[in-house]
Amino acid sequence: MGQTIQIEKAVSLKEKPDVSTVKFGTVFTDYMFSSNYTPEHGWEEPSIVPYQNLEISPAANGIHYGQSVFEGLKAYKNGDEVLLFRPDENFKRLNTSLERLAMPKINEEVSLNALYELIKLERDWVPGGPGQSLYIRPFVFADEAFLGVRSARTYQYNIILSPVAGYYGGQLDPTAIYVEDDFVRAVRGGVGDIKCAGNYAASILAQQKAAEMGYEQVLWLDGVEQKYVEEVGSMNIFFVRNNELITPKLNGSILSGITRKSLIELAEYKGYTVKEERIHIDELQAGLKDGSVTEIFGSGTAAVISPVGRMRIHGEDYVVNDNQVGPVAEDLYSHYTGIQYGHLEDPFGWIVRI
Amino acid sequence: MGQTIQIEKAVSLKEKPDVSTVKFGTVFTDYMFSSNYTPEHGWEEPSIVPYQNLEISPAANGIHYGQSVFEGLKAYKNGDEVLLFRPDENFKRLNTSLERLAMPKINEEVSLNALYELIKLERDWVPGGPGQSLYIRPFVFADEAFLGVRSARTYQYNIILSPVAGYYGGQLDPTAIYVEDDFVRAVRGGVGDIKCAGNYAASILAQQKAAEMGYEQVLWLDGVEQKYVEEVGSMNIFFVRNNELITPKLNGSILSGITRKSLIELAEYKGYTVKEERIHIDELQAGLKDGSVTEIFGSGTAAVISPVGRMRIHGEDYVVNDNQVGPVAEDLYSHYTGIQYGHLEDPFGWIVRI
Ligand SMILES: Cc1ncc(COP(=O)(O)O)c(C=O)c1O
Ligand SMILES: Cc1ncc(COP(=O)(O)O)c(C=O)c1O
Numbered sequence: 001m002g003q004t005i006q007i008e009k010a011v012s013l014k015e016k017p018d019v020s021t022v023k024f025g026t027v028f029t030d031y032m033f034s035s036n037y038t039p040e041h042g043w044e045e046p047s048i049v050p051y052q053n054l055e056i057s058p059a060a061n062g063i064h065y066g067q068s069v070f071e072g073l074k075a076y077k078n079g080d081e082v083l084l085f086r087p088d089e090n091f092k093r094l095n096t097s098l099e100r101l102a103m104p105k106i107n108e109e110v111s112l113n114a115l116y117e118l119i120k121l122e123r124d125w126v127p128g129g130p131g132q133s134l135y136i137r138p139f140v141f142a143d144e145a146f147l148g149v150r151s152a153r154t155y156q157y158n159i160i161l162s163p164v165a166g167y168y169g170g171q172l173d174p175t176a177i178y179v180e181d182d183f184v185r186a187v188r189g190g191v192g193d194i195k196c197a198g199n200y201a202a203s204i205l206a207q208q209k210a211a212e213m214g215y216e217q218v219l220w221l222d223g224v225e226q227k228y229v230e231e232v233g234s235m236n237i238f239f240v241r242n243n244e245l246i247t248p249k250l251n252g253s254i255l256s257g258i259t260r261k262s263l264i265e266l267a268e269y270k271g272y273t274v275k276e277e278r279i280h281i282d283e284l285q286a287g288l289k290d291g292s293v294t295e296i297f298g299s300g301t302a303a304v305i306s307p308v309g310r311m312r313i314h315g316e317d318y319v320v321n322d323n324q325v326g327p328v329a330e331d332l333y334s335h336y337t338g339i340q341y342g343h344l345e346d347p348f349g350w351i352v353r354i
Numbered sequence: 355m356g357q358t359i360q361i362e363k364a365v366s367l368k369e370k371p372d373v374s375t376v377k378f379g380t381v382f383t384d385y386m387f388s389s390n391y392t393p394e395h396g397w398e399e400p401s402i403v404p405y406q407n408l409e410i411s412p413a414a415n416g417i418h419y420g421q422s423v424f425e426g427l428k429a430y431k432n433g434d435e436v437l438l439f440r441p442d443e444n445f446k447r448l449n450t451s452l453e454r455l456a457m458p459k460i461n462e463e464v465s466l467n468a469l470y471e472l473i474k475l476e477r478d479w480v481p482g483g484p485g486q487s488l489y490i491r492p493f494v495f496a497d498e499a500f501l502g503v504r505s506a507r508t509y510q511y512n513i514i515l516s517p518v519a520g521y522y523g524g525q526l527d528p529t530a531i532y533v534e535d536d537f538v539r540a541v542r543g544g545v546g547d548i549k550c551a552g553n554y555a556a557s558i559l560a561q562q563k564a565a566e567m568g569y570e571q572v573l574w575l576d577g578v579e580q581k582y583v584e585e586v587g588s589m590n591i592f593f594v595r596n597n598e599l600i601t602p603k604l605n606g607s608i609l610s611g612i613t614r615k616s617l618i619e620l621a622e623y624k625g626y627t628v629k630e631e632r633i634h635i636d637e638l639q640a641g642l643k644d645g646s647v648t649e650i651f652g653s654g655t656a657a658v659i660s661p662v663g664r665m666r667i668h669g670e671d672y673v674v675n676d677n678q679v680g681p682v683a684e685d686l687y688s689h690y691t692g693i694q695y696g697h698l699e700d701p702f703g704w705i706v707r708i
Contacts, residue, residue: 147489150561196556
């Protein structure tokens with residue numbers, strides 16, 4: 001943390017909004033992290049600069065060929081303290097994403113230190129209301145002006161910050177899910193297990209189709225057999241079956257969520273039995289029919305836990321736990337967010353205090 | 355063609371390079387086409403503006419979530435005339451791509467007319483040497499400053515132009531191909547059949563791996579069974595087997611190449627038997643072993659035809675047609691490029707003269 005980072009001061013600061021009325025991902029803070037990559041010098045020393053538009057070539061490789069990856073994490077306020085949740089995991093995963101797209105890896109240590117400095121500078125932007133946080137978006141994209149398909153020579157790496165309200169104002173709220181039988185999100189050998197730009201654009205049409213039918217998210221099946229449960233929207237998925245917590249085993253097309261990983265650790269710590277399995281959609285359907293599946297929820301940084309109240313499988317609707325938040329979701333959610341906000345003890349060493 | 359388009363004149367024009375020494379996709383002309391989309395006004399009337407950098411938000415949706423699609427076509431010079439090859443097909447396919455990524459469709463008619471005006475203005479940039487052309491790159495991407503995963507509200511649509519030399523200075527040259535058994539380019543239900551940015555970034559690592567082993571391109575197998583031949587690099591693929599021309603049948607994960615489609619038409623016109631089939635890689639391997647497969651070549655706008663001289667299948671190398679350009683590739687290439695450059699009659703109505 002000792003490192004000093006160059007800071008270019010903003011001429012004037014923005015007025016801070018009432019975060020409770022702000023739409024997710026639309027308001028950004030006064031500063032951003034910035035570093036550029038050239039083959040000659042690698043990643044230049046990062047600097048903190050006023051939040052500003054990027055000037056890029058219309059031939060920028062990242063726009064045309066999608067060499068573009070990102071991360072998402074949050075900073076939470078507890079009194080005067082700002083808490084980060086496992087930020088090292090995000091930079092580690094950023095490098096996994098970069099490697100898969102043949103992009104230059106970033107220095108995780110330097111990134112962490114620069115993020116701490118940025119958060120210190122923007123401390124007043126971290127909102128303190130229930131469920132509120134400062135969303136942190138690191139991203140790297142190719143900016144070489146070149147229209148050939150190969151790894152680009154130059155890149156930009158930025159971190160921008162956006163104050164956000166809780167998904168449900170800090171309250172859990174069950175959603176309706178559509179099991180997608182036609183569109184495919186990812187396949188083994190592809191890029192489903194990294195956070196690259198292209199995955200998200202490819203998912204939107206299925207999401208729109210589900211929305212038109214009254215469902216809020218899509219449940220994705222595997223790309224090979226279209227039978228095995230993978231993810232829900234941009235979240236990992238958990239089930240409670242016979243009081244055991246089940247989540248799909250990582251298989252090369254599922255994103256390895258940090259919330260997923262942390263919930264598994266927390267649940268085991270709390271005495272739950274947790275199983276990572278290959279889950280056939282028909283097995284899930286049978287479990288909903290016979291009542292052995294009592295809860296379903298998504299997991300991700302944005303909402304932490306998103307309970308599923310209704311699910312459409314092969315043209316039939318199933319109500320999950322009377323469309324109510326289940327006891328396991330509730331228990332894990334309150335413990336997990338309690339750790340994130342510093343209200344509960346952190347026996348795992350997940351929290352970085354700034 | 356009657357429509358007038360607003361042109362913002364450049365203050366000074368660039369010096370035109372010696373195209374024979376220019377690297378593909380690195381030099382751009384003086385002007386570009388530009389149009390913006392808002393939900394209130396749809397696509398604004400396009401204008402032609404000096405080639406310039408784009409100023410975009412660091413939160414631009416297209417960078418983070420990959421709502422970004424493109425096209426590629428070429429203008430050829432014949433004396434004083436400039437010829438375009440089936441430009442309507444490119445704008446049609448652009449709309450297919452836009453639809454799949456839940457982006458607003460463009461007006462094909464308006465786009466065509468604007469392109470004609472742009473080419474008129476940049477006529478002197480169309481190089482006249484053998485194999486040379488002006489590469490045309492229409493592209494659309496989301497520029498809304500918003501970090502949520504949904505269809506963006508605002509978009510930019512641009513067309514940029516780049517003078518290019520022939521891939522082989524107008525001469526065909528056989529390449530070595532590696533059949534990829536691990537990485538997957540596309541799967542049915544996904545986005546392999548459109549020209550979206552994410553597909554290309556996802557393909558680079560396999561390409562690098564092949565290059566390290568001494569191969570120039572990857573042959574992609576289907577994403578479900580990893581057994582059926584789909585494409586080669588960013589090209590479609592053709593075989594000559596027992597004097598018949600074979601190409602994989604479109605299946606939802608193969609891009610519908612305009613060169614592929616046009617070569618099929620041209621070959622049938624010239625009396626070849628053409629078959630679109632599902633081709634098992636073992637079948638291809640057997641055909642190379644027993645000599646029934648006598649030629650293999652890729653097809654695409656960039657190189658038109660790219661003969662394969664060597665192919666590695668399941669760890670074994672096969673030489674195709676003595677690593678020489680085959681008679682069918684040669685015949686189709688010379689006829690096809692003859693039409694493109696206006697040296698041969700165009701019985702199909704493919705050429706637009708400007
Ligand atoms: C596709 C996808 N799956 C799962 C997740 C959940 O990951 P995490 O828990 O690290 O936020 C995310 C993103 O946040 C995602 O984009
Ligand atoms: C993946 C892919 N396949 C095939 C092709 C060939 O298409 P076309 O003949 O229209 O250039 C292209 C692009 O040009 C492509 O990007």
